[in-house]
Structures are given as C-alpha cells and as structure tokens.
Amino acid sequence: MKILRTFQTKSLLGKSISMPLDVFVPPACLNCGAYTGEQGTLCSRCWCKMHFIEQPYCAILGRPFEFDHGAGSVSPEAIADPPPFERLRSVAVYNDLARSLVSGLKFGDRIELAPWMARWMSVTGRELIADCDLIVPVPLYWRRLFFRRFNQSAELARNIGKLSGKAHMPLALERRKKTRQQVGLSVTERVRNVQGAFIVPIHAKPLIEGRRVLLVDDVYTSGATVKACTRALRRAGVSGVDVLTFASVTGDYI
Numbered sequence: 001m002k003i004l005r006t007f008q009t010k011s012l013l014g015k016s017i018s019m020p021l022d023v024f025v026p027p028a029c030l031n032c033g034a035y036t037g038e039q040g041t042l043c044s045r046c047w048c049k050m051h052f053i054e055q056p057y058c059a060i061l062g063r064p065f066e067f068d069h070g071a072g073s074v075s076p077e078a079i080a081d082p083p084p085f086e087r088l089r090s091v092a093v094y095n096d097l098a099r100s101l102v103s104g105l106k107f108g109d110r111i112e113l114a115p116w117m118a119r120w121m122s123v124t125g126r127e128l129i130a131d132c133d134l135i136v137p138v139p140l141y142w143r144r145l146f147f148r149r150f151n152q153s154a155e156l157a158r159n160i161g162k163l164s165g166k167a168h169m170p171l172a173l174e175r176r177k178k179t180r181q182q183v184g185l186s187v188t189e190r191v192r193n194v195q196g197a198f199i200v201p202i203h204a205k206p207l208i209e210g211r212r213v214l215l216v217d218d219v220y221t222s223g224a225t226v227k228a229c230t231r232a233l234r235r236a237g238v239s240g241v242d243v244l245t246f247a248s249v250t251g252d253y254i
Helices: 002-013 015-024 076-080 096-106 111-123 127-132 144-149 152-165 185-193 224-235
Strands: 085-095 133-137 214-220 240-248
Touching: 002 214, 015 076, 015 111, 085 096, 085 127, 096 111, 096 152, 096 214, 096 240, 111 127, 111 240, 127 240, 133 152, 185 224, 185 240, 214 224, 224 240
Parallel strands: 085 240, 133 214, 214 240
Antiparallel strands: none
16 A cells, blocks of 8 residues: 555654654554554554545545546535635544544643654645645634643644644634534534634734645544635635645545
C-alpha cells in the first residue's frame, strides 16, 4: 500500500530523533498502548483498523471512489454543491479508530498525539502544503479554549508548520460567537450554528490578503465549519483556500 510505505519512510527518517526517548519511554501504540518497537505509530492490530484515504478520490472533496474515473474526476456531491474551498484532503476515514485518536487529542488531553497526527497529515496533504503561503487552524471560542486549555486544530497546524517550514498563523481567524457542539446536529442545524461565527480580525487582514491559505481542522463531517471559515477568509481577500483534516466522514466508504 503506497501510503503505508510513505508513512514507514517518514517514520524511519524520524527514528534517530526518537531513539533517546525510547530509553525512557518504551514505544507504544498511539491508540491502545501496546508495544510497537518505535515511537509514534500504531500496532499492527490498530493499523489494520485505520482506513487510510488513497486515490482514486474526488479531486475537490478527497472522497474515495470505488472505481478509478480518471485524473481530476469530481464527485456528484462536489458538482451539486461546490464548496467555497478548492481542495479537501484527509488522512483517514472517521471510523472508530480515527475517532479514538481525535477524541484522545481533543478531550483526553493527549496533546502528545498532535505531532504524530500532523506527520500523517503532512504526507497526505503534501501538495496542499506545497501550494500554501500560510497555515491557519479552525479557531475555538475563547471560553471553550479557556476550559480546554488548548485548541487541537491549532496544535495540528503548528506541528504541520514546523514540519513544512510554512508560516503558521493561529490568530488569523477568530470565532466571535459561542456555538453549540456540532456533534448530533443535522446538516441544516450545523450550517445555522456556525453562520457568521468566524471573522478575520482587522490586524490580520494585511497579513493574509492575496495569500493562499491551508485551513487545518481535526475532522471534516458536513463541512459547515470549514466552509464558514473559508468564506470569512475569502471576504478578507485571500487568494485561495485548501482544507486539510486528520479524518473525514465518508459514509459510502466505511
């Protein structure tokens, strides 16, 4: 599997860095904690449960196709309802395994997952990263950030920026109103929930105007959040927006 070989190569490149850590912290599976032999990976049992998204997939939404329709093929979903961003790419399908990793980072205070998840995202989104000028995370409302203590999307974006050398701007977007958790809401409710929720602060506009942005989030579900963020960025004058997430809800694939 091509993506497996790529991830293995990336892991080997970072092995010299992780060796001193192995002396003090035995390498364990990021999901279940089983011994793995090297830092920052999954055990064979968990790896088999991870449904990596590989080509062929929709050129816009990155949703996997059952059959190869040719380069540049676009899904009916993207044709019927074109998103405001140019391209979306995600590492894996949002199944139980991916959900466990995302929840561990987001709600379990497992901030140590962010660098490893960002490595996988950097492989999947290498074309998007190469094309971008700035990496911007989906922001949290200030009160939620205060109680959670960190923004999981900002941690992913920061680590992607560190790996790629691209500029990371965590304050380029602001969530100006408190929104409900999107989990459990219908598509229509999700759209209404984030409508008008995001703005580009005045101080950030000169820094992003005319530049191409890579928007980073943990999970793509209905797309309501990243679409609202994209529209706010476009109103501020960016030249284009791509989206990179760790996981994506792709019902037909699961």
